[in-house]
Amino acid sequence: MCAFRYQRVTIPEDPGEVRAADFEEILHAYSKEEAVLEAQRCLQCAMPFCVQACPITQDCRGYISLIAQQKFDEAAQLTVQDNPLATVLCKTCYHYCEEDCVMGGKGTPIAIRHLKRAALEFGNGQLMYVPSAPKNQRIAVVGGGPAGIMAAWELCLRGYSVTIYEAEPFMGGQIDTIPKYHLTGDELDWDLARLRGLDLTFVLGQTAGVNFTPESLLKDGYLAVYVAIGASEPRRLGIPGEHLPGVFAALPFLLAMNKGPEGLFGRKERQVVVVGGGDVAFDAARSSLRLAKDGQVTIVYRKAREEMPAGAEEVSESTGEGLHFLFNRAPVRILGRGQVEGIVVQASAAGPPDARGRPTAVLVPGTEETLPCDTVIVAAGETANVAELPAELDFKLSPQPWPEGKGPEGVTDVEGVFASGGKSVVYAMAAGTRAAEAIDVFVAKKTGRRPTPRPDPFGRPVPPRLPEGYGGPTWHF
Ligand SMILES: Cc1cc2nc3c(=O)[nH]c(=O)nc-3n(C[C@H](O)[C@H](O)[C@H](O)COP(=O)(O)OP(=O)(O)OC[C@H]3O[C@@H](n4cnc5c(N)ncnc54)[C@H](O)[C@@H]3O)c2cc1C
Ligand code: SF4
Ligand code: SF4
Incomplete structure (x- = not known):
């Protein structure tokens, strides 16, 4: 294995202005050659911190090694062996493994999630799981x-x-x-x-x-x-006007967007305000941008940019797509007669920490302003x-x-x-x-029987997986 290339093979990605035009996938798969090149950067650590950091202890070191040897079928099979949602995760996982990859110390971590995608794109992972003898329970x-x-x-x-x-x-x-x-x-x-x-x-x-x-x-x-x-269950803002037509909770909005966005906005040009600063707020804002492409989408967040809970990947991906931001503003009421016409926001400043020690935001009197809009999406969390x-x-x-x-x-x-x-x-x-x-x-x-360890999902004898001394997964709470 080559230990000298500290920077990862670039993951093909559409530029911001292109990707904001539609719902096409932003990240594109590696070619076979790119995948092999990236996999060959892996040091195949005797103590794989990547596996340890994965909440389901996916044997990523193993599938990376197989890709490096161009054994894509075997890599795909290993990927689905301990991960029944591997196809979903190869595109959506927040790749906790990469945070702990030793290559990150000197350069960029191995693109472990993207290599999972390569394994499944080029290898045959469509195998059928085999149950053990029925317990009749x-x-x-x-x-x-x-x-x-x-x-x-x-x-x-x-x-x-x-x-x-x-x-x-x-x-x-x-x-x-x-x-x-x-x-x-x-x-x-x-x-x-x-x-x-x-x-x-x-x-x-x-x-x-x-x-x-x-x-x-x-x-x-x-x-x-x-x-x-x-x-x-969406949390509400608890402000006047929240029940007006044109106000959406982020989760049902995103679900409707995926299951059939036709009619969601009615007409193309929209002025959308998204309230919140987490990943869901970004998903709602970026989706709105694609649906109301001639309009404007603004994220209103009650604290500073650096305090947004959205993941760094989500924030950097959205750069260049055309989102507007208004920080340190809290929504006060939604205006409209029969339909949203605007939202009143007020400046907010850092307040005393809450019971759990987290910083809070307090409203600054006399700073109300109205943002004209026809759609408000509330991404204030779920319960x-x-x-x-x-x-x-x-x-x-x-x-x-x-x-x-x-x-x-x-x-x-x-x-x-x-x-x-x-x-x-x-x-x-x-x-x-x-x-x-x-x-x-x-x-x-x-x-009155002994517990059953997880059998091999394909009905073969269970192969040994983890090196001696492995200490179990690390948890990122
Ligand atoms: C917009 C959005 C984007 C996200 N993006 C990512 C991402 O890119 N990567 C990532 O790793 N995570 C992402 N997440 C988070 C991830 O989807 C969740 O953490 C994960 O789905 C939680 O899984 P769960 O099985 O615990 O609950 P859920 O996925 O919520 O599943 C619970 C299920 O229970 C059903 N249910 C609820 N009440 C009842 C009831 N009373 N009776 C019967 N059924 C019921 C629900 O309909 C649902 O199908 C995202 C979440 C959202 C909302
Ligand atoms: S991408 Fe996710 S599922 Fe895959 S190895 Fe990393 S943490 Fe585990
Ligand atoms: S920690 Fe990084 S370099 Fe080491 S085995 Fe895992 S992916 Fe390869």
């Missing part, structure tokens, strides 16, 4: 997002019969809200296709708290229930809707916004019910793995 999963899918995969591989109950008429959870310039929309289908050999049933359009409860599933004969319902779920479950909803039980396994106060989620696709998957392992231990104990 049923487990229910509530929520068809990445946490639920991962838990179901883990449990099915161990021989359980799993049913996923999902409120929406489609699977994927928040993956479905990721804009098409990041994820074309087919990737989840490719990943789900690999699950078709497993004893897994999707029941769509069924909502916990409305059509059933976790406890009713236990009464129906499921031995355990994993609640993985995420956080998709989970647990109002209809039994209080006995005693979910923890803080500091994270999704319902969680206690400890890493997510044990709730109702025996046999587990709950968790995650701040990104891969973290949600890791939570799903921990819940599945806890469920397996719980059921094994109940039925």
Whole structure:
């Protein structure tokens, strides 16, 4: 392996003005030659910090080595071996592995996520997962997002019969809200296709708290229930005018954008104000820009630019696309008669830290100004809707916004019910793995057998993966 090229092979990317014109993917795949060249930069560390930093301990060192040897089929197979959502993640993962790659010390880290994409683009990863001998034991999963899918995969591989109950008429959870310039929309289908050999049933359009409860599933004969319902209930600003037509919550807006944007804006030219400074605000603003391309899109954030919680990649990617920004401004009220006509904002300054020590923003009197606009998108965060779920479950909803039980396994106060989620696709998957392992231990104990380690997903003997001395994944909270 070559240890001398410290800079990564450039990832092909459209320039800002080109990409803002439509929803086409921004990042393009490496060619085979570029992928091999980039993979050959990897030092193949004896102690791979990259694997350790990945929440699902994806054997990235392994697939990089195979790409360096031009063994794309083997690389693709290794990629999907420990990652049932590899096609989704090869384009959307926040690549925690790259943060810890030793090459980052002297140059740029290996493009681990983009090489996963190369493995899947040039190799055949469309294999079918093989379940172990059936246990004839049923487990229910509530929520068809990445946490639920991962838990179901883990449990099915161990021989359980799993049913996923999902409120929406489609699977994927928040993956479905990721804009098409990041994820074309087919990737989840490719990943789900690999699950078709497993004893897994999707029941769509069924909502916990409305059509059933976790406890009713236990009464129906499921031995355990994993609640993985995420956080998709938009938080409101609580200001006058928020109910006017033309005001959207970011998540339903992004979902509509992916499922059929026709009619969302009605006419082309729009003046859009997006309130918020996180990744979701950027997704909503950048999507609006593509839909209302002759109009103007402004992000209004109540703190300074440097304090925006949006990821650096999201911010730098948006540069050159034509977004406008207004920092240190908080929304006060939305104006309009029958339709949004403007939003009043007020200057905000740094206030005292809140109970958790985080800086707050306070309004500066006499600084109100009106921004004319016809659309306001509110990206003020999300929480989970647990109002209809039994209080006995005693979910923890803080500091994270999704319902969680206690400890890493997510044990709730109702025996046999587990709950968790995650701040990104891969973290949600890791939570799903921990819940599945806890469920397996719980059921094994109940039925007097030993817990089952994850078998090889393709039905072969399990190959050794990690080097001696490996200390388990590092967690980035
Ligand atoms: C706009 C946007 C862009 C994002 N971009 C990225 C990205 O690029 N990379 C990344 O890694 N992460 C990204 N994320 C975050 C990531 O999608 C989430 O962290 C992840 O999906 C959480 O997974 P989950 O399974 O815990 O919950 P969810 O994905 O929210 O899935 C929960 C599922 O449960 C269902 N449900 C809810 N209530 C009920 C009920 N009562 N009964 C039955 N079903 C129910 C929901 O419909 C949903 O399908 C993004 C999120 C958003 C909103
Ligand atoms: S899943 Fe994400 S963190 Fe893990 S190896 Fe792939 S890109 Fe890195
Ligand atoms: S840490 Fe970086 S250089 Fe080392 S094995 Fe992982 S990807 Fe390769």
